[in-house]
Amino acid sequence: MVEGTIIVNDREDNHFITTSYYDSACRDIIANPLHHYLALTIERKLREKKKGYFLNIAECYWGRERVLTRTGVIPYNSALFKICEQIIHGTVDVREIYHLYDNYYPHALPAGTELLGILGNHDERRAVNTFGQRGLRAAAMLTSFMSNVIMDYEGSAEGEGWKVYLDNIHVNWNQFESAADRSISGFYKILYSFQREQKGKGYLIWTGNTMVAGAMKFTEGRIIIGAFNFSDSTQSVQLQFDNPVLPIDDCGYYRVADPMYSPVTGKYGHYTGSELRVSRLQTVVSYTDRVKILHLLRVENPEELSNEFLKESFIRLCSISDISHFKASYAFLEIASHSDTFEAFFTFLKERLFPLFRNENSHTLEFGLKRTLFHLVKNGIQPGEKILQYLDRLTQSGSDGFSEFGRRLKQHNRSGALVFISAEAEPFSKIGGLANVVYELPRELAELGEEVYVITPFYRHGDEKSVEKMRKAVKKYRVSYTGVNVRFKILDNEYSVGVHRGEVDGIHYFLLDHHESFDGLYWGYTAEEKLRRRIAFSRACAEVITTFGLFPLFTFTNDAYAGIFNGIVKGDHVYRENPNFARTSFIHILHNVGWQYFDAYDRYERGFDHFRLFNLPDYLARDFIDPVHWRRINCMAAGVRFADWVITVSPSYAEQIQIASDGLEHLLHHVKGINNAIGRDFLLRTQHQFKHMRFVERNYPLFLKKVEEDAGLKEKIKTRYPELLKGPRHCERVNDRIRKGILTRMRNKLLLQAQFNLTVDPDKVLFAMIHRIVEQKGFQLLLDASEGIFKHLGFQGVIGGPVPSGDQKGEELGRGLIQLRDFYPESVAVNIGFLNVATALLSSDVFLMPSMYEPGGISQLESFACGCLVVARATGGLRDTVHPLRIKGRFIEGNGFLFTDYSPESFYDAMARCAVFFTKTDERVIYRARRKAQDSVYFWDRSAREYIKEVYTLKEIIRII
Template sequence: MKVLFAASEAVPFVKTGGLADVIGSLPKELAKQGIDVRVILPKYEDIPARFTEQMETVASFTLQMGWRSLYCGIQKLEHDGIAFYFVDNEFYFRRKGCYGYGDDAERFAFYCRAVLDALPHIDYMPDLLHCHDWQAGMIPVLYRAHFSHQPLYSHLKTIVTIHNLKYQGVFGKEQFQDFFALGEEHLHGYALEMHGGASFLKGGLLYSDYITTVSPTYAEEIQTPYYGEHLDGLLRSQNGRLQGILNGIDYEEFDPMTDPHLEFNYRDSYAKKQANKLKLQERLGLPVDKDVPLIALVTRLVDQKGLALIDRMIAELMALDAQWVVLGTGEPRFEELFRWAAGMFPDKLSAQILFDEALARQIYAGSDLFLMPSLFEPCGIGQLIAMRYRSVPIVRETGGLRDTVTPYDETTGEGTGFSFTNYNAHDMLFTIERAVRLYREPGVWTNLMNNIKKKDFSWRRSAQQYADLYRQLAVASEVGQ
């Protein structure tokens, strides 16, 4: 079984969000299931030299994008036993960052076209193209329109995975006609049309053989108007080929036993976790006190993450007998909120308005509680890393947060964290107050640690679900021929 992942970012080469973590770690677990999985990415300028220096050019050819004849190079690199291909065109990709340029439609149109055109040149013809998010969303459309009738390609199946439905790649219809050589029949309301333009992601959802998203609850939520981002009707109509498969995390990458960023490595030693906490308090300039619960936020400072609830309750939160650490960057209003709070309450809150991976790991290891009050959360990675480092999550019950955090029940002693249902600032405050109160009951904390210890959020189970899905689609393909 051969599967090619098409995505716009992957750890360790380039990362803007959780997509990169998935593309960097899921293929390794799929390979253990006996699948020949490879990955194809754009070759951005930001990929570190230690990787680009090892790349070998395996193909170069000219491709047609509308009326344009364009150079395309394909470079290859093996990393952690997985073959990665890089689509090389300096005009489109030799610039800082991944996204946010005025010609993004053209850049990722080129990428989608290059993925399909590259297959005969790279000595690897997959059974299945697994396309991730809007940047790869037009691959199934191009396949149906221009490739599916060619004998070499006719067996291919396509899957699209939605990592965050909010980002849909909506651009002008005339650009789609220009870049993809698509007729009018592809651009009306039942096809690519979206908000008066056309959408990469909508194309992928309609033209692919199967759709997955990154948690079972999010798969349900996106079929409702509240979470559906104007695509809920389409997703309801396609729900027979829609499945939520929970993301995992790379247990080798995130391991407090071997993490080089920690002062004290540990697995289930509460004493060593507390030692990391005291070091962290010292580093952050907070009062060093093992008995005060330390609550962490490691997040992008954006509205999606529920920070408006914190804004609404900041005085009440600072009145709690707890300490806070915030790490991240994002919208100026939230950056300012936390800077202001750190200035007003220096013994209560440390605001680290930056991105620092080493500090993030120290915060996971040193915090007692980890807050994610998200407005929506397709899967969420923070709560999974927090539990791996034995920090107890406080979450809103949405998307993957609901699927991964079991609310603590004082009568049975079961549960792995604390949660609230409604997007409501008082509900969040009440839940945090309860967590802070129960932190001071050693029996409760022992229960929580023991319950978290039994959980497995590695990629193993999820990879098994993907492998089963791939095999079902391959069998369907053989039956259909």
């Protein structure tokens, strides 16, 4: 029996920690009531004898600790010993230690369990042989930090000599000297002195280094920080104090001291408790000492050191990366407390902040104050208008350089141009939804006061409708040649690109004209041809920006085609060092990650390295390479790698692509999702287009003919919709708003049925499905579920869209749709190619979007705006915008019908729910559901405001919308 002094006693039952001898197997039988009774009896006897503590040791295997602790036994912490040994041998790293204490012990052991820290084992090699003389220092000191009771065995299994250090008690059994290693006796002396004098609880802290463990020990007199290096080289660490169990007083004031150097250098670190929790303390742990000790001292008189706290906190504020940490910054809170009036703010600057930095580091003062003012607004502490007024008054103060300082702060908060770079853009060119975004979003940004530019090619060739679209837009918006050609090289070939300019709804458009590079939208056959076009576009855009002096604050590259712009500007010193790009942040917008492999090319082809086309240093090639297929150049991946920030078209899609996106997930981190939207005038423009087409006038006579030929149909119309027989526009003059809406929609539907020679019947549910005919859009699901949808549920469908050139799967789907039309001629209308969506949206009951994936989606929003409900798969942006339709009494919520699995069965189930709604629900309720869908539309002014908020936050510029 060994006697000593108890160190801690925080067991939940508040009794002494005691042990008795058991075999090392630690069988469950030891934890029985008799043992508990014996232990309590021993405790009473000890109290009678006025003994403070007694302890016998009980050896246990890793994983058996929970058995011994049931009755207060102190088991060996053999797990820590073994992990330290494995770290020294290079089989694991220090993360195993954190796993042990953060995950295993809290779940396996009762709260307050004490473990015996061991520094060796009597039936294994001596500790000095296990860890080495230097490794022993890290392992032993970490064990000391994490244990209130420690013991060291050294000797052999035969027991010819071993020693036991039990807490502060030295027991010499046999002759320890015969087996001891005298070289470590000095270290052991320090270790046990530390263990005797620094009694307290230890906690792990992260170091940001997988070969260095960190810990804090909270003793009565001080808090000790330790870093323990298991590597054979000197290691840099960043000590982190965000472990929530650390008993640090958030309101306290602390000084960090290096006990060896601080008394000599006078250098200390000053932190409040809350600031320490979010800070990273940098230090170095040498490979010789293996242990770095720092002291965290409580400051009892913080007023006397207020300048030190303010200055150091302000310097740290300049490098805060997690903006939520501003609320913990002492300097930020001090400035915030003096920001209610300009007088208080100015006095604080003049008397407290300026004297600390003005003569030493004015740039730190300037940058830190710029960040502080922005986050005062960001956190809602002060309104932006008020802070900008402060800056105006500061420029007019005329006091000791404050005017110049105020002007510089205003310069930091000035806005700049927003430049969108895209292969297609309305109203000039379009093949997909990207063109809509690159017109609608800039238009709304311009209306909100931004200076917005769009750079896109001037395509002179293509299919007839594309050429006509470009020609009409150029004429309508008076786009004209600027008289300027920009020049650049690809390999040794010089290109000269004509620059045309025009203005559309407040957006400044630059159209790039070159007979070879921009002859047609997404043209090109070979990898070299396509890469030349994309490189030419990116270099021409960079030249336009520098030639016309746009000085963009942000550039927005869109999808793969424009992705390499960021890499060319950052990789070519001519652009990188140009003043036009001095303040530029490069933002890449991902509209559809699935298209990345349409812009991925083999790097080597017939002995030619395609990267030579870029005219960039060879070492940059790796940043243009696909993250999975290392022999391919990936334009989308380049756009992401060189971007300062990545945005995508919906929050759900942002989450999705960071998990799985054909390899791009390896590059995507902290992607921001902002929902796509439509213009507020979309419905008005669609109705205008609908009227301009004279759809009603052209098809009303055909409708009347169908009615006259079908007595049953005529009776239905006379009974339920007699107004429709009184003229093509009579329904639009009905006074009852709801009745007018029902009649107008029904008229359009019946006329659409007549136009496509479908069965004209008001009771048939008519859907529209108009997209690019590609696998992504879910046409295969429609084909697979067609019998159930058309034969059993009785749907009618208007289906159409273009098939992309060279898309074999799209061509197969197109042929399948034609066969579907031939099989159900009275229920299915198919048009491969252009199909006017305005007519379909204003006439159909429901719009289908059973997409395999859908990054953002605009069609569902256009459908809602036109009062059309949507059947959609819950993926990407559809999940964010389409919500299940529910009706409870007079209450209606939702705007569509969702399904999850990409399967014909799930799709059919959603269509069945849709059919039940339209066939079993009163027409007035259906009308209200359509109105509810219209109210759910995301408009671009809302999304544009979010873009402004997010991008200006990126640069920490105060922007008042």
